[in-house]
Amino acid sequence: MGLFLLWLLFGIGIVIQGVYLLVIFGRTAWFKSSSKSHSSENSPEGVTVLVAAHNEFQNLKTLIPKLFEQDYPKYDVMIVNDRSTDRTKRLLEEMMEKYPRLRSVTVKYTPNHVTAKKFALTLGIKVAKNDVILLTDADCIPSSDQWIRKMTAPVREEGKTFSIGFSGYQEKSGILNRWIQFETLLTALFYLSFGLWKAPFMGVGRNLCYRKSFFMEAKAFKGFWHLEGGDDDLFVNTYATGKNTGMVIDPEATTTSIPKETWKEYLVQKKRHLHAGKYYRGEDKQKIGLYSLSHALFWIGGIGLLFYFGFGKQWEHFLAVCGIIVLRSLLIWSIFRSASVKTQGNAVSSNAPVNDFFYLVYFWVLGTVSHQAKDIKWK
Template sequence: MQIIDTVLSYCGWQGVTLAAVLLLSLGIQLYYYLFVYGRIPGYKNSRRRPVLDREPPISVVIPMFSEDYAFIEERLSLILAQSYPDFEVVIVYVGQDTDFYDELRRLGTSFPRIMTTKILLDPRFPISRKMALNVGIKSAHYEHMVFTSTDAVPRSDRWLSLMAKGFLTGDIVIGYCGMERGRGFANYFMRTWRMMHAADWLARAIRRRPYKGILHNFGFTKKIYFGANGFNHLNMNIGEDDLFMQQVMTRDNVSVVLSPRATLSEKVWGGVGWWMSQLRYYGSAFRFYPGAVKRFIRLELLSRLLFWVSAVVALVLMPLEYKLAAAALIVVRYVVVALEVRRIARRLGEGGMVRGYFLYDLLSPFYAVVLGLVLRRKDERVWR
């Protein structure tokens, strides 16, 4: 009470209120980074109760919505080169190019692991990714399936074996996919945004409160899929990695695979404009998330925004002693955050994250506010 009276007499009620906001927001931030995200680096999936006694054969299902020769010539070979004895690659081609599909089929004669199927594209009846996945699931020969995209490539030849090992302890497997590393701050921002937002759903899954995976690197069994009568939210072109997963995920059936060797990289096709378009498209599902998940995500962003705003106000307007205390709190928070981000990045196989993190940490809450405003407008690409 004496400290409060001293601050009140020295700085007024505005100073006390500012100090309360600063300390409360700092406490919330430290809780997230130390006790929520901080569980990611040391997580061991092997501690879960096994449901299988050996790694199962795997069907890798990949939808293809264009005549992507770059995928065939460059990225597909990295999937076929996976160090795993028993798997197939099911490619679902959605298009009209008969010559391209014939080439895919000829590829299957040279590489018996490849199985191709086709959905004829009719402009009057657009085909969603969920519809393509449904065909791929029904075409797959194996019970256990892993899903990825033509835009993602494994970072090692152990990716599939680690994802398959995840099925030993769960009927649903979720892994991580980062963004392709490039030059410039825009690329760094996209990579860091992907990693730290993945930290939200990875941390929740580790705490047995899962709510999503990532469409480039997740899997489940046919029993899970057909037991739920297939994908939900059929009026939307999105939702297979979150809205559907929220329907089938439980505390005990989700296996989290975290390793640099189990990480994929998604190809970057543009700059910040392309990235915002992607976030707007896939972020349209957020309105349907459970309230607890929304609060969990928003609380971290809100507390970070309040911390920075109150810290800046203290540094600009308050007396010298107050400024020094605020500066000390900024240093303490940043040291904790930087150390935890470094540990998370190492576990997920991401490099060069800490160097520019201070700027990302400062700007990303404001970017999230802009994204929230953008998401208020209906994205016509989402709806069928």
């Protein structure tokens, strides 16, 4: 009975994982871009690049000049100075003299009934000059001077309400950075692949575009003002559909952020991100939950069978299970490598097969802690 149960768990895990890896994640890993070129007319629709910043002096000093290197004829940049106590205000005053299309609005306090970042973003969107809003964070850098043109194309040219892109992290040495690369790409495989399957359920605020008119019509973040986080994924989860959302998979349309340097900082960040997940629609929770459950079944069943056949010296069965695990690891490696090239232009080192095993602990432990957490904060 015990052997049958192990085979059952292992078999269910193999089948469901195969569907996710080949059918769903394969949409991103083996994505073929459309031959349609984006319009390059001299008078396209205007775009406002929006950044909410709290004590981001150093990052803004780097970001603002980069934003004004964009090859797009009609755009401005709005920086929301959210209660900063560093030199952000002085920097913005100096930068606005240098860059006429740079604008700023200051948040002096946050009302008690709303969370800081949502209030800052709402204020910035309300005063934005253009209807097309392109969001990023202060610690992000566009991957090319085509970022605005390509990220906003589905909204400007195809009549979409949302445009969702990839945002990665700088590649550095060390175990933490390789884990960050792995987890970031796995998350992207979820939201990009389901988006390509006309079932979008999240996006990242580091690289997200939507219309101001829709935002105002939806009454901003109505229903989750009180939640830390969710200004990106919950907003998309609530309103994005297969018809009104476009996915942008292009190395020139990404942004790159500064990764956390310590495990403590990283876990605090991820706890905030995962906490928002419990407010997703039921069917969207199932998309992630079914993958994670089948992932656990695969590893629990597989390891159990290895111990059973190893102790019983049934080497043919032992090698058969090993072979299946190795084949899946090779598939994981191939998908992550290909998806990295599609989204970032190069194969970022992530130790995908190894980190795939440790994801078992990461998801179930940190996910449970994040689900129950009450001390979530932005800054």
